[in-house]
Amino acid sequence: MAHTSASALDSSARSPNVDGQVPVVRFDRVTLAFDDKVVLKDLSFTLLPGRLKVFLGASGAGKSTILRLILGLLRADAGQIWVHGQRVDQLSEADLMPVRSEIGMVFQEGALFDSLTVRENVGYRLFEETRQPIAEVDRRVDDVLGFVGLRDMGARMPAELSGGQRRRVAIARALASRPKLLLYDEPTTGLDPITALTVDAEIVKLRDLEHTSSIVVTHQLRDAFYIATHRAATTGSRVELSPVPPEDADITEFVMLKSGGIVFEGTAAELRATTDAYLRSFLS
Amino acid sequence: MERSFLDPLKKPVLEVQEYIRLLGQVGRGLVTRPIYGRDIIEQFEAIGIGSLTVVLLTGVFTGMVLALQSGISLDRFGARQTVGSLVSASMVKELGPVLTALMVAGRVGSGIAAELGSMMVTDQIAALRALGADPVRKLVIPRVLAGTMMLPILTILSTGIGMWGGSIISATQLMVPTSVYWNSVVNGLYVQDIWMGLIKPIVLGFVITSVACHVGLRTKGGTQGVGRSTTTAVVVGSVAVLAVDFLLTKLLIVLMYD
Numbered sequence: 001m002a003h004t005s006a007s008a009l010d011s012s013a014r015s016p017n018v019d020g021q022v023p024v025v026r027f028d029r030v031t032l033a034f035d036d037k038v039v040l041k042d043l044s045f046t047l048l049p050g051r052l053k054v055f056l057g058a059s060g061a062g063k064s065t066i067l068r069l070i071l072g073l074l075r076a077d078a079g080q081i082w083v084h085g086q087r088v089d090q091l092s093e094a095d096l097m098p099v100r101s102e103i104g105m106v107f108q109e110g111a112l113f114d115s116l117t118v119r120e121n122v123g124y125r126l127f128e129e130t131r132q133p134i135a136e137v138d139r140r141v142d143d144v145l146g147f148v149g150l151r152d153m154g155a156r157m158p159a160e161l162s163g164g165q166r167r168r169v170a171i172a173r174a175l176a177s178r179p180k181l182l183l184y185d186e187p188t189t190g191l192d193p194i195t196a197l198t199v200d201a202e203i204v205k206l207r208d209l210e211h212t213s214s215i216v217v218t219h220q221l222r223d224a225f226y227i228a229t230h231r232a233a234t235t236g237s238r239v240e241l242s243p244v245p246p247e248d249a250d251i252t253e254f255v256m257l258k259s260g261g262i263v264f265e266g267t268a269a270e271l272r273a274t275t276d277a278y279l280r281s282f283l284s
Numbered sequence: 285m286e287r288s289f290l291d292p293l294k295k296p297v298l299e300v301q302e303y304i305r306l307l308g309q310v311g312r313g314l315v316t317r318p319i320y321g322r323d324i325i326e327q328f329e330a331i332g333i334g335s336l337t338v339v340l341l342t343g344v345f346t347g348m349v350l351a352l353q354s355g356i357s358l359d360r361f362g363a364r365q366t367v368g369s370l371v372s373a374s375m376v377k378e379l380g381p382v383l384t385a386l387m388v389a390g391r392v393g394s395g396i397a398a399e400l401g402s403m404m405v406t407d408q409i410a411a412l413r414a415l416g417a418d419p420v421r422k423l424v425i426p427r428v429l430a431g432t433m434m435l436p437i438l439t440i441l442s443t444g445i446g447m448w449g450g451s452i453i454s455a456t457q458l459m460v461p462t463s464v465y466w467n468s469v470v471n472g473l474y475v476q477d478i479w480m481g482l483i484k485p486i487v488l489g490f491v492i493t494s495v496a497c498h499v500g501l502r503t504k505g506g507t508q509g510v511g512r513s514t515t516t517a518v519v520v521g522s523v524a525v526l527a528v529d530f531l532l533t534k535l536l537i538v539l540m541y542d
Contacts, residue, residue, distance in 0.1 A: 071414050097416050105414040111407035128320075129416045173415075 022085040024049050024181050024213040025070055030079030030089075031260075032065060039065050041260035042079070047181075050251070052207050052214040054224045056282070057257035063217040064108070067183045070215070071105060072096040084180065101125075104174030108186045110166040112158040112173070118145070119154035122172045130177075144172040148202055164195030171202050175210075182206060184216040188223045200226045201241060207251070208232040209239065221283065228252040228268035256282070303498045309420040310428055310494065320422050327426040331392050331493075332434035339438045340445050342387050346379050347371060347446030351453035355460075364458055368465040369472025371450035376473060376481040380443030382529050385488040388435060389521035393496040396427055397517030400500025401510040409501070424497040428490060435489030436482055443481060476540040484532055491528055492521045 025047040032040045039062040047053050055063045068074040069081055072088055081089040088099050112121050123141040126132055132140075145151045148168040158166060167187055174182055184203060188196035200223050206212045208231050218224050231244040231251075244251070246269075254271045256264035256279060264271065264279055274280065354370040400423060403409045409419050447469055454460040496517040503513040 068410070073410050073413060093413075093418065100414055100416050103414070105411070107407045107411055107414075109406065111411040113408055113411070114402075114406075125415045 021048055026082040028080040030076045032076050038260050049213055050211045052252045053255055055217045055255050061257040064185050067185050102180045104179035105183045106170045106174050106187050110170035118156050118169050122176050125177045144175045148172045164191050167199050182212050182214045186218055188220050196223050203227050204230050205232045306498050313421045313425045323426040327430035331430040335388055335391055338387050339384050339442045342383050343442030343446040344449040347449030348453045351450035355458040365464055366468050367454050368468030372447055372469040372472050375443045375446045377477050381439050381484040384439045384442045385525045386522055389492045389525055390518055393492050393517045393521040394514045396496035397500040397513045401503030401513040404503040405506050428493045431489040431493030435485040439485040480536050488525050491524050495521050
């Protein structure tokens, strides 16, 4: 069901469990300001396991800030943030490490490490931060590079890759440690439409085949609707994308931000049917 | 919002506070796990071996010019034979540590600020944190350790080659026999001088690299910000070298010579 105000979400945000499930992410009246500029104001939302939320909004609406708050890269001024049932907004940097180990983040422009090869970038967390045997790490790196279609690119440096390849490497890096939650910050911005579709397809595959909960921040409506209206399924050894059936439409939800708060939350069909003037102008 | 006359002071005070906080994190990181050994070794090579050429050139030319200038001055007193003492005392206590530190501040300080600054503005530092690594342990500690431990070695080499340069000039220009020069070098040095020449670069190496890391990690504003940070790291690092050298000299004189 679509909501047109933040207050409608507050009751669910107060409950630790929603529909008998522990939410993957729960924001409860979160507020953040940079000096005099209020970026988020009393923001509340819940992400359930296996679901995907697409955050839309104008530049500076606070979309990317939400992802950084989930990771603990920024601190909220007020409110509570829960990730996998654990309150994270007051944790120290050291205590945040186990929380971060279950989250994969795809940064805008990829944020690949310039001095490392594609393979070292993808396996960074496994090579550096875990004690897994090298052979096991190598196998996992091969798997995820294969998943994003870049198995042969392992020896290249990030500077040798195209924009689309860099994003796919960033997805592979986020995916390598089998996170329960994936965060995408403008994953298709700056890419041509065809390359953007390959990135969209990866996001859909991860949601439907790996059942990874995800949050996508974007202002690319075309990509957002593609993700919301497609599903991935395996046929034999092939992965096929097809239109999502109506009964599964709520797996992906749109959240529209404006002035630091939520002005809409609902499915793709509900967003298309909205009569709100601001939303209509955003969609047009 | 009402502006206070104290507002211009807020930014420098905040910078000092953040620098001290970084030093605290470095201190904690040095005595707790994880330690990134490979990164530390890489930085020893980048800072130590990488600075060798520039430091040796600085040392040899400084020693040579010092011998030339000292020769002229000493001639007035008929003391040309003691040129070795003047060169060694100046090089060991002051010029060796300070000029080596200034060259390292230029080469290494700018490199660290540019590298960490670029990583900041391209979200690589955020990515590092998101991937479970602590940027202070992974990036700052290896650089600070390498700077602190390699600068004394670079200073010894620079001072040594500076005194050798002085001996060449003494022999070829001042016509002071090499044995007389080196005898004068040894006679002109006290144990305290050597200690001073070794303690200074340890402190200066720490200051240069920690300031450069702090400036790099505070970079904002895209490529322009990286440029600003690089300049700031060199300027602040160089001024800090001279200021810390003065304070340290005063302190060591009180502790060792009085």
